Structures are given as C-alpha cells and as structure tokens.
Amino acid sequence: MGILNVTPDSFSDGGLHAAYDAAVRHARALVADGADLVDVGGESTRPGAERVPVEVEQRRVLPVIRTLVAEGIAVSVDTMNAATAEAAVEAGAAIVNDVSGGLADPDMARVVAASGAGFVVMHWRGHSDRMQRNAVYAHAVEDVRREVEQRVAELIVLGVHQDQIVIDPGLGFAKDGRQNWEILAGYERFASLGLPVLVAASRKKFLRGVGSDPDGPARDRDLASAAISLLAAERGAWGVRVHDPAPTRTMLAVWDTWRAARS
Numbered sequence: 043m044g045i046l047n048v049t050p051d052s053f054s055d056g057g058l059h060a061a062y063d064a065a066v067r068h069a070r071a072l073v074a075d076g077a078d079l080v081d082v083g084g085e086s087t088r089p090g091a092e093r094v095p096v097e098v099e100q101r102r103v104l105p106v107i108r109t110l111v112a113e114g115i116a117v118s119v120d121t122m123n124a125a126t127a128e129a130a131v132e133a134g135a136a137i138v139n140d141v142s143g144g145l146a147d148p149d150m151a152r153v154v155a156a157s158g159a160g161f162v163v164m165h166w167r168g169h170s171d172r173m174q175r176n177a178v179y180a181h182a183v184e185d186v187r188r189e190v191e192q193r194v195a196e197l198i199v200l201g202v203h204q205d206q207i208v209i210d211p212g213l214g215f216a217k218d219g220r221q222n223w224e225i226l227a228g229y230e231r232f233a234s235l236g237l238p239v240l241v242a243a244s245r246k247k248f249l250r251g252v253g254s255d256p257d258g259p260a261r262d263r264d265l266a267s268a269a270i271s272l273l274a275a276e277r278g279a280w281g282v283r284v285h286d287p288a289p290t291r292t293m294l295a296v297w298d299t300w301r302a303a304r305s
Contacts, residue, residue, distance in 0.1 A: 226273075
C-alpha cells in the first residue's frame with residue numbers, strides 16, 4: 043500500500059503532493075515502484091494535527107481518486123469521514139482506511155456496510171491533537187488486541203461483514219516508542235484474531251536512529267521501514283503501508299528468491 047498524502051501538513055511529505063498534478067504523478071510513481079494499492083488521504087493524522095473540513099478533504103482527494111481509478115490503479119481512501127468514504131467508493135475506491143476504525147464518525151459503519159468496500163480498522167484512542175496522552179497500557183499488546191477485537195465485534199453488529207475487515211494495530215497512534223516495538227514483536231497475537239493484518243510503520247518516529255541518523259529527515263527511515271515490511275510479510279501480513287515502495291519490493295524479491303531456492 044503506497045501512501046499518497048494530498049495534504050500540506052503530513053509528517054514526512056506534507057505539501058509535496060498537495061496539488062492535483064503532483065498527486066497523480068506521485069501515485070503513478072508509487073505504482074511503478076511496486077505499490078499494489080495507492081492510499082489517498084486528504085487529512086493529516088500526524089500527532090498534533092488539527093481536523094480539516096470535510097469539503098476541503100473531498101476537494102483534495104476525489105479528483106485524484108477518479109483519475110487513478112480511470113487509469114486502472116487500485117485505490118483506497120484514508121479518511122475518518124463517512125461522507126468522504128461514501129464519495130470515494132462511488133468514485134471507485136476499493137477500500138476505506140479509517141484510522142479511527144469508525145469511531146470518529148458514527149455513520150461510517152453504515153456507509154462501509156452498504157458499500158461492500160474493504161475496511162481497514164485501526165486501533166484508536168482519540169484524535170491526533172490529544173492521542174499521545176492516551177498511551178497508557180497495563181500490557182500494550184494485550185490491551186490493544188482486546189480493544190481491536192471489541193471494535194471488530196461492534197462493527198459486525200452494526201452490519202459490517204467480517205470479510206470486509208482488515209485490522210491495523212495502530213503503530214504511532216496513542217503509543218510510545220517502546221510500545222510500538224512491543225506491538226510489532228507481538229504480531230502473532232493480532233494475527234490470532236483470524237483477520238487480515240495491515241502493518242503501517244513507515245517513517246514513523248519510533249524508527250528514528252534505527253540504522254540511520256537520529257537527527258536525519260524522515261525519509262532516512264525508509265530502509266528500517268522496508269525491513270519491518272519484510273518481517274511483517276514473513277509473518278503473513280495482509281499488507282504494509284509505505285511511503286517508498288521500492289526498498290520494500292527489493293526486500294520482498296530477495297525473500298521470494300531465497301524461499302524459491304529452498305523449495
């Protein structure tokens with residue numbers, strides 16, 4: 043899943059692809075570099091980010107989604123707003139990626155259930171302007187797993203089919219650095235829920251200094267991100283969400299060749 047932030051303020055590439063032409067060019071580059079799916083978002087969810095009006099979000103993402111779908115590119119929409127999700131699916135998006143798991147907008151479950159689109163349900167404890175104060179857990183892996191399981195059960199009651207759901211443990215959202223690593227190390231506990239798992243570690247702050255200059259730009263974390271992608275794939279992850287697909291594709295090509303030689 044290649045990340046396309048059509049925003050002025052995302053944490054690692056805000057403003058680079060905010061204009062329509064730049065966004066479409068970058069989406070094509072993501073696919074050329076190995077992305078199977080382009081995740082189009084019009085609202086930053088970095089720590090401290092403020093909400094944007096729904097109409098602004100839609101002006102950013104819908105023209106891009108329509109163009110990409112017309113070109114045969116598979117698209118997901120990164121949104122917490124049911125109205126944006128509905129319009130994006132009508133425009134051809136196949137998946138709704140909601141960092142709130144449908145908690146931010148009470149109408150999201152209805153929209154997703156009616157559309158039949160895939161639904162990425164992320165672990166969430168509050169909006170970006172206050173989420174880090176909620177990074178308190180008795181046991182990060184078990185607490186997050188329980189909250190994800192509960193949210194999935196609620197969505198199923200609300201009409202979302204289990205086959206639509208992909209879960210995301212929410213790395214970097216209401217979690218500190220140590221908790222993020224614990225969640226990655228506890229991947230199998232999330233897989234044991236029996237649902238596809240998305241791992242979204244790309245360029246996040248907890249990777250700072252892991253094989254790169256701790257004071258370097260976020261893009262210096264791409265190799266560490268690709269290594270996590272490889273470890274996630276090895277454990278059976280449904281997908282990995284990345285800013286730069288090329289290093290991940292290289293890692294996966296090495297892994298595939300290794301496995302092929304062994305068989």
